[in-house]
Amino acid sequence: MNYKVKGTITAIGEKKTLDNGAVVLNYVVNDNQMYPTEYNFDMYKKAEDAKFVDQFLEFNKVGEDVEVEFTIRSREYNGRIYNSLNHWRCDKATTSAPVEAKEEDDLPF
Secondary structure, eight states: OEEEEEEEEEEEOOOEEOTTSOEEEEEEEEOOOSSOOEEEEEEEEOGGGTHHHHHHHHHOOTTOEEEEEEEEEEEEETTEEEEEEEEEEEEEOOOOOOOOOOOOOOOOO
């Protein structure tokens, strides 16, 4: 199941390259609600897709509003269950600006 959240990037971690060439990056998004929640997203890309992490770092900065699509993954380790939010898409949040009504003078008389 896929989920979405809109918010502001509050932190971007350091890019880490693993022994197998894969790249890992974590970042945090605050949903800016009345009772705000911070979401810690994991970005894992295989060696052949590592360019996507570089593109993320190029186009996204702390303080920018984004919309993130993600999945929730769970795994067991030593009898405990661990969950992670796996990023799979991040877009700039679009804000709908109010449209001003125009007064028109095309009266028939």
